[in-house]
Amino acid sequence: MIFEESYTLHNGVVIPKLALGTWFIDDDKAAEAVQAAVNIGYRHIDTAQAYGNERGVGEGIRTCGIDRKDIFVTSKVAAENKSYASAMESIEKTLETMGLAYLDMMIIHSPQPWVEVNQSEDRYYEENRKVWRALEDALEAGKLRAIGVSNFLEGDLENIFAACRVKPMVNQILCHVGNSPLDLIDYCRKRDIVVEAYSPVAHGEALKDGCLAEMAEKYGVTIPQLCIRYDCHRNSGTCTYIGRIRSRTARSRRIRCSDQ
Numbered sequence: 001m002i003f004e005e006s007y008t009l010h011n012g013v014v015i016p017k018l019a020l021g022t023w024f025i026d027d028d029k030a031a032e033a034v035q036a037a038v039n040i041g042y043r044h045i046d047t048a049q050a051y052g053n054e055r056g057v058g059e060g061i062r063t064c065g066i067d068r069k070d071i072f073v074t075s076k077v078a079a080e081n082k083s084y085a086s087a088m089e090s091i092e093k094t095l096e097t098m099g100l101a102y103l104d105m106m107i108i109h110s111p112q113p114w115v116e117v118n119q120s121e122d123r124y125y126e127e128n129r130k131v132w133r134a135l136e137d138a139l140e141a142g143k144l145r146a147i148g149v150s151n152f153l154e155g156d157l158e159n160i161f162a163a164c165r166v167k168p169m170v171n172q173i174l175c176h177v178g179n180s181p182l183d184l185i186d187y188c189r190k191r192d193i194v195v196e197a198y199s200p201v202a203h204g205e206a207l208k209d210g211c212l213a214e215m216a217e218k219y220g221v222t223i224p225q226l227c228i229r230y231d232c233h234r235n236s237g238t239c240t241y242i243g244r245i246r247s248r249t250a251r252s253r254r255i256r257c258s259d260q
Contacts, residue, residue, distance in 0.1 A: 003018060003042065005017040005018075013145050014072075016043045022045070027054075030059070032060070035065075038060075043066075045057060048109055049075065049077065049090060049094060055097050055098065068101075073105075074106070075106055077091065077109060077134075079108075079113050082113065082130070082131060088137070104146060106147055108131055111124055111149070111151060111152050112124055128156065128159060132163075139166060147166065148171060148172070148194075149168050152168075153184065171196070172195075172196035173185075173195060173196070176227060206223055206227050
């Protein structure tokens with residue numbers, strides 16, 4: 001059963017194959033969404049400082065009836081935190097807000113502050129090294145079990161490799177039927193980095209594609225299911241994929257699956 005399947009990161013930490021993503025779930029609805037997901041078998045919950053729902057997600061984890069050690073919890077350092085001090089402070093704040101003693105994984109949400117993404121040539125190399133050092137220190141202190149990055153390109157990763165004590169375990173990137181960065185995925189695979197691909201339905205644009213609709217009908221599935229399956233079979237490596245689906249208990253959520 002897919003809920004029981006998992007992969008092992010390069011530091012030996014086991015990460016479940018499927019995860020609930022909580023982007024766009026309001027803080028006051030997040031606990032219910034987490035509880036519902038856990039009840040049907042999810043054991044990996046993904047949030048971020050930027051989502052504004054860490055409190056609710058933490059509440060859901062604490063009250064879902066499953067031992068904390070059996071749930072893999074991920075959050076992300078906000079893209080605007082580009083110093084050691086601000087990153088470390090934000091990690092402590094996340095733990096406090098969620099009411100948890102540790103996180104299973106924390107990742108840098110973006111190499112650039114959001115206001116500069118795709119608008120600036122500055123990749124914040126020096127600053128990202130400092131943020132990465134904060135993650136390493138939190139890992140060594142037992143506050144985190146695994147660390148990674150998001151939206152990092154090869155140059156961004158090489159910058160981390162040049163100074164890190166612990167190499168990234170995950171890189172979360174945009175990947176869907178209309179945008180598959182195969183070179184970057186192959187690069188990460190060779191570096192033993194798990195690739196997490198978000199938005200397999202292309203932020204909803206795939207739902208408007210006639211060819212995808214015909215193919216989904218042929219196989220008796222929905223377009224989101226087809227797109228998620230595409231990501232799962234796009235590359236045979238240690239890859240983890242994320243997609244958004246509708247839910248009775250939340251306005252939207254993401255489903256993560258992997259194929260190795």
